[in-house]
Amino acid sequence: MEDLVNQWIWRQDFxxxxxVTWQDIAEGTxxxxxxxxxxxxxxxxxxxxSFIALRFVFERVVALPLSRQLGVRDRVRxxxxxIPKLEEFYLQTKKQPSQNEIMLLENLCGLNQRQIQxxxxxxxxxxxxxxxxxFCExxxxxxxxxxxFSAGLVSLxxxxxxxxHRECWRGYPRQPVAEVQYWYYIVELSFYLSLLLCVPVDIKRKDFKEQIVHHFATIFLIAFSYCGNYVRVGTLVMLIHDSSDILLESAKMFHYAGWRKTxxxxxxLFATVFLVTRLVVFPCRIVYTTIVDSLEVFLPYPGYYFFNGLLLTLQVLHIFWAWLILRMIYKFVFLGKVERDERSDVESEVDEVGEEECSWERKKGVFNSKLASLSNNCVLNNLTNQRRKMNSRTPKAR
Incomplete structure (x- = not known):
């Protein structure tokens, strides 16, 4: 089985x-x-x-009491x-119903359009x-x-x-892997696998598809860089990404707790670290050394293009998220606060839809009242003008 896997999956020429062969890497270290x-x-x-089980315990034993201590409050909804028919329709679609669907639901449930909506x-x-x-997530x-991040920084x-960064290629591929670097790889790979497995139950955000692409690209990068002995570059990539993620998750925690200033x-701090590490350090140092400096050691080969293609995919995602962050910075600077998270939950759009419906109803009522008052004024003006004409004709008739 191992020979079959090495022949079809871990092909040395790819x-x-x-x-360079796998035997060269083993003999060199x-x-x-x-x-x-x-x-x-x-x-x-x-x-x-194991990470999934540990997360389940952590969220209930540690995160939940901590949320209460920090003052996290849930809305009463x-x-x-x-209504069985409406529940069945909602579970199947979860979207805004069309006019034809509403008419069908009216016949099935015996409710009017407004009640269904x-x-x-x-x-x-x-x-x-x-x-x-x-907050727990x-x-x-x-x-x-x-x-x-702390363990990775201490080890590197x-x-x-x-x-x-040119030292990443010195002596390649005969580069030994320290035990701490091995476990750094395994822990990071296991964590991103757990995130991918928890996608169906995790909170969906507006960049859900981008997050899925990011998880797959990260998993392939970690696996390939380890097997190809790109461990030195791989550890730097993981360290750069973890540096800003710490600040992002902590900002979310205090946002849910209502600590606005914090x-x-x-x-x-997160925006500064993210923009510097993802838009400056990552492309100018990491991507540059894998594309340019590595060619001083070996010629391009299929794995070279695969590895750098994944790195460039991450860079495209970095640019996308940087654009969202810059939008939030604009709101923070010119509006005085961050009105909402640009990566907010998909379900939170429901509140916005409801508010839009309510505001539209209010505007509609105001508009109707203005139309009514305008029409009344027109009628009164017509009656007044007609009365004046009649009064002016009366003396002549007399």
Missing amino acids: WLPPG AGSSRHPVPRDLLISLPLAL FRVTP NWLRHRRKQDIPSSTRK ASWRFVFYLIV INTPWFWD CDILFI
Whole structure:
């Protein structure tokens, strides 16, 4: 089975530079504690399941009491009366019904159009995740990123490639892998696998598709960089990404708790770190060294294009998120506050829709009242003018 996997999946001519084999990597690191082997990554699957179980315990034992201590409050939402036909329609579509669908629901439920729309609007509001749930999710990610970033920084700060990125390729592919770097890889890979497995139950945000692409690109990057012994570059990529994620998740936590000033300060720090690390350090140092500096050691090969293609995919996502952050900065500077998260939950759009409906109803009422007053004024003016004409004709008749 291992020979079959190596023949069809871990093909040396695809994953490794010309003239380099898996045996070369193993022999070149024979005196070290560990050398990269593709089967080492299999341990990440049970660890990912362990992360999911640990997250379940953490959110209920640690995050939930912490949310109450920080003052997280959930909105009291109206509970709709169960109507089987409407519930079935809602679970199937979860979208705004068309006019034809509303007419069909009127015949099935015996309700008018306005009652059906109100029921569906309140039903969508019931599915909006509570602030406590969002706080627990953010706190779990914050704790993980804080621990992993701290451990990664301590393990890399004394390495030569941390300061000089050209050292990432010195002696390649015969580069030993330290035990702490191996576990750094395995823990990060297991965590992103757990995030991917939890996608169906996690809170969906407006950049849901971009997050899925990010998770897949990150998983492939970690797996490929380990198997191809790009561990030095891979550790730097993970460290850069974790640095801003800590501030993002902490800002979310204080936002859900209602600590506006603390949230604004953390948001400014997050925006600064994100823009510097993702738009300056990552493309100018990491992507540059993998595209340009690596060619001093080996010629381009299929894995070279695959690895750099994934890095450029991450960079496109960085630009997309940087645009959202700059929009929030604009609101913060010119409006005095961040009105809402540009990556807010998809379900939160329901509140906006409801507010738009209410505002439209108010505008409609005002508009109708103005039309009524205008028409009344027109009628009164006509009557007044007609009375004046009659009064002016009376003396002549007399």
